[in-house]
Every structure is written in C-alpha cells, then in structure tokens.
Amino acid sequence: MLSSIDDTTLMKVAEALGEEDAIKLIGILKNSDETTDDEIANKTGIRINSIRKILYKLYDHSLVSLRRTRDPKTGWFIFHWRLQPDQLEGFIVSQKRRVLEKLSVRLEYEKNHDFFYCGTPGCRRFPFEETVELVFRCPTCGKPLMHFDNDKIVSALAGKVEQLRKELGE
Ligand SMILES: [Zn+2]
Secondary structure, eight states: OOTTSOHHHHHHHHHHHTOSHHHHHHHHHHTSSSEEHHHHHHHHOOOHHHHHHHHHHHHHTTSEEEEEEEOTTTOOEEEEEEEOHHHHHHHHHHHHHHHHHHHHHHHHHHHTOOEEEOOOTTOOOEEHHHHHHTTTBOTTTOOBOEEEOOHHHHHHHHHHHHHHHHHTTO
16 A cells, blocks of 8 residues: 555654554554554554554654544444555654754763763763862762763764764755
C-alpha cells in the first residue's frame, strides 16, 4: 500500500515518538488501507491501551487520520485509522529541526563556559561562575572541583550539529 515509505523513515518516526511498540504499529498501518484498534491488537498482541496511546500521539502530529463509525450492535464507536504518508517527511524534518536547535544551544553553552568537575561518576559539572560560589567543592560528594576539559564534548556536539544541518540542507 504505502511501500514508497521506507522502513528507515518509519523507524525514525517511531523513535521520535519514544515508543517501541510504535514500530510494529506503524508497520501494520503501512500495510493496510484503514484499520481499527482491535485489528491492530489482534495482529500485534500489543495491549489495546498502548495501541490507543500511540495512535493518539500519531494523530496529534497528523500522521494518521481518524474516521469514527458506530457499531450497530453495541452502539459503541469504532475508530478507523489511516496513515498519512505525506505528513511523515514533514514530521521528521521538524523533529530534526528541534534536535538541531537543542544541540546548537548546548554547543554554544559548552563553548562559552569553563567547566569544573569533581571526577565522581554521577556528579555534575559546574560552570566557572557556579564553581566560585561553591568555593571549588562539589556539593554532592565534597571533593574538590577541578578544571574539566570539554573539548571532546564540544567536538562531538559540533559533529552532530553539522550532520543535522547537512541532512536538513541548511
Ligand atoms: Zn562530586
């Protein structure tokens, strides 16, 4: 049906939603024209509540459309879902843009600050101004705060930022 969408794209969408089951669910949607919550539950074995949660997330991002009918026997609503493939690319682009923005802010922060660290795993690093206020002592473990070289962090962030810019054609 929607074979034009490659699985990598779908994986990225599922990843962005932060739901492991989303991968299976989007796979089902991809291979059917229109489907209901129950049909997805039968095919995947995922609990109906999780399915609905994921579907509403997708719906929030306009990645699926929803049609409602009423079951003539029970009188309950039946929800029919359909993947909106034309929205997927836009969704991924906007997700990437969000990540790029966050990473750029983080990169600038790392570049513009000197950091101090006690060396204890789990403790945080402090920028110079805060370190002075703390009198060069870690408030968590009590060890002295030493200058921390963040070159590796800066270059890793810069690499990611550059890659995203390229992918976004910026
Ligand atoms: Zn510490």
